[in-house]
Amino acid sequence: MFAQADRSGPVAGQRTRPEPAVRWLIREQDPEAVRRWQEETWPKIRAKARKDGGEILFADQGGIRSDQVTGRTWGERGRTPVVRRSGNRFSVNAMSAISTKGRMHFMVFTESFTAEVMCRFLDRLAGHFDLKVHLVVDGHSAHRSRKVRDRLAAHPDAVELHFLPPYSPELNPDELVNADLKHSLPKQHRARNQAELAAETRRFFRKRRRQPHIVRGYFGGPRVRYILDENPISF
Secondary structure, X not given: OEEXXXXXXXXXXXXXXXXXXXXXXXXXXXXXXXXXXXXXXXXXXXXXXXXXXXXXXXXXXXXXXXXXXXXXXXXXXXXXXXXXXXXXXOEEEEEEEEOOOOOEXXXXXXXXXXXXXXXXXXXXXXXXXOOOEEEEEOOOOOOOOHHHHHHHHHOOOOEEEEEOOOOOHHHOOHHHHHHHHHHHHHHHOOOOOHHHHHHHHHHHHHHHHOOHHHHHHHXXXXXOHXXXXXXXXXX
């Protein structure tokens, strides 16, 4: 008899302790900063975007490794299944941005995420819009770099950045895109090198871009529903 093995998380109903990184985030997060974001800062960003006719997107960067085992597979009950992978280790990174309208924009790259990469993403993003983009991101050093600030100052009507509270990834619906990517890719790819992994990653994003109902669904998570409060899908 065979059973489906889930490598993406604990068995439903099983009580587990938070991972060390999660416990660390919980300790570091400022509840008052989260409250201000949800009740004060976010409503102001939404009002500003409505006033200037802009578009709001939430963005995040993430990566996928060739040796990462997630998703599901099949194996004999009582025996841990073995998922075969290439012996080579390689990775690719991606930056994506999503809106409540179901729009998705992305860029896949193989280098580390730096200010230069962020500027390239901003340029590509701005090229898709004739109106101002209000981009919500975390406090990554590349987002706050001098190079990015100079790029934004040179094109003030193109993109404006808004920063989430520190240690609050759960407030960003684009985090669910990264989780979806990491959960989906290993079930279907057998990348033998970085180029193939990059191609599979782009295939995932192109598929999701053609599925606006799924992109809108990222905003339905319990921690990000605050975004849809008051006139949902209106920007």
